[in-house]
Amino acid sequence: MPPARVLRATATAALLMAVTTAAATVLATSASAGTTLGASAAERGRYYGAAVAAGKLGDSTYVSILNREFNAITPENEMKWDATEPSQGSFNWSGGDRIVNHAQANGMRVRGHTLAWHSQQPGWAQNLSGSALRSAMVNHITQVATHYRGKIYAWDVVNEAFADGGGGGRRDSNLQRTGNDWIEVAFRTARAADPNAKLCYNDYNTDGINSKSTGIYNMVQDFKARGVPIDCVGFQSHLTNSAPSDYQANLQRFANLGVDVQITELDIAGSTQAGAYDAVTRACLAVSRCTGITVWGIRDSDSWRTGQNPLLFDSSGNKKAAYTSVLNALNSGPIISPSPSRPASPSPSSPASPSPSVSPAPGGCTATVSLQTWTGGFNATVRVTAGSTAIRSWSVRLTLPSGAVIVNTWNAAPSGTSGTVSFSNVSYNGQVSAGQYTEFGFQADGNGAAMSPTCTATS
Ligand code: 9MR
Numbered sequence: 001m002p003p004a005r006v007l008r009a010t011a012t013a014a015l016l017m018a019v020t021t022a023a024a025t026v027l028a029t030s031a032s033a034g035t036t037l038g039a040s041a042a043e044r045g046r047y048y049g050a051a052v053a054a055g056k057l058g059d060s061t062y063v064s065i066l067n068r069e070f071n072a073i074t075p076e077n078e079m080k081w082d083a084t085e086p087s088q089g090s091f092n093w094s095g096g097d098r099i100v101n102h103a104q105a106n107g108m109r110v111r112g113h114t115l116a117w118h119s120q121q122p123g124w125a126q127n128l129s130g131s132a133l134r135s136a137m138v139n140h141i142t143q144v145a146t147h148y149r150g151k152i153y154a155w156d157v158v159n160e161a162f163a164d165g166g167g168g169g170r171r172d173s174n175l176q177r178t179g180n181d182w183i184e185v186a187f188r189t190a191r192a193a194d195p196n197a198k199l200c201y202n203d204y205n206t207d208g209i210n211s212k213s214t215g216i217y218n219m220v221q222d223f224k225a226r227g228v229p230i231d232c233v234g235f236q237s238h239l240t241n242s243a244p245s246d247y248q249a250n251l252q253r254f255a256n257l258g259v260d261v262q263i264t265e266l267d268i269a270g271s272t273q274a275g276a277y278d279a280v281t282r283a284c285l286a287v288s289r290c291t292g293i294t295v296w297g298i299r300d301s302d303s304w305r306t307g308q309n310p311l312l313f314d315s316s317g318n319k320k321a322a323y324t325s326v327l328n329a330l331n332s333g334p335i336i337s338p339s340p341s342r343p344a345s346p347s348p349s350s351p352a353s354p355s356p357s358v359s360p361a362p363g364g365c366t367a368t369v370s371l372q373t374w375t376g377g378f379n380a381t382v383r384v385t386a387g388s389t390a391i392r393s394w395s396v397r398l399t400l401p402s403g404a405v406i407v408n409t410w411n412a413a414p415s416g417t418s419g420t421v422s423f424s425n426v427s428y429n430g431q432v433s434a435g436q437y438t439e440f441g442f443q444a445d446g447n448g449a450a451m452s453p454t455c456t457a458t459s
Pocket of ligand 1: 119204265304
């Protein structure tokens, strides 16, 4: 079935044809598949999107290009942490909602961008660390993904978490310092909040086969092996002059892991821009799991790369050679029945690790719980404090409020998800010096209420 906006445009064209032939010709042409980026991509089972700024939705040139050419939108800044949760626990949906409403009114998909990122954090989050930051991240993801549940085609759950420069490892950040598992916790949290959105990892300088993209490849492989929910990888593709020669091979190796791949923030500076756009477009068409391309802005004047003119429309909104290059490349691809690429069904998450048995010991430990609640869910942060003797391992047992179900745990291994649950230490936090503490946490669906934990330890 053709997308709703094509149907609507066709009906409008038919109406206009009865009135004025000239106007009808123009509209019928612009509404035909193969003559706009979005229509041509759709014929090939893909989307063609643009990053959009809510503040420009009143600019008629901007909106007419957006509505004519694109069938997907990524909010450029409006769903980032600083925009959506400017003070802790208080959410602002205005910009994001405006974009989602525009997309829905025009039959476009939305790529959500982004739930967890070291950059563009609100000041209060920048000042947090450890379990307080981890809890804040989990709550943030839960709130944002829940607010937009059912309206997002794919979320950039985690953005730019890998380091540049050779090692293939993680970037240092306040989020990374909460523990290496922060990325998988982010993905599990997003899945729990919006089971039908595709969940993507998104990064830059990963467009060819290099140590950074290989680090991410290894993470995706590990996530797939352990059942951490991940559906797609985004390649930002902020390029100059050309795409890496192994661009397609890189997309393909990720696709072979069983994830979709998407080109998420494409812009290309330099005098050989048109040829590079052609190569990127053809690479995506050649990889069956490359589900779509998003350019990072509409006109050159909308680009974050000021003065580099890296986009498909000039600052007056005219089509550039790069535009023609993309459209021709899209039209060269084989037509397949327009597949709306429904979101993947959720992959099963990995079972909780079995809890080791812990026998009580002199000195022991105490545990206290602090709660952060919202409608329908809560985060619990549990502090485990060693008594007068250092401990080597601990276990905290508590009974969840009636009806509550754990959807995520960090820094501990739970024995179950409801009723009475025992949480055991993980490898790195069993040892606690006399009088010192460590913290773990969990997120649950249901109503938060006071819980009385009991703590046992070995020394
Ligand atoms: O285009 C965005 C620009 O308006 C913001 O000022 C900037 C702030 O970091 O973020 C830009 O978008 C970035 C995207 O969110 C993540 N990948 C890199 C993009 C360009 O910087």
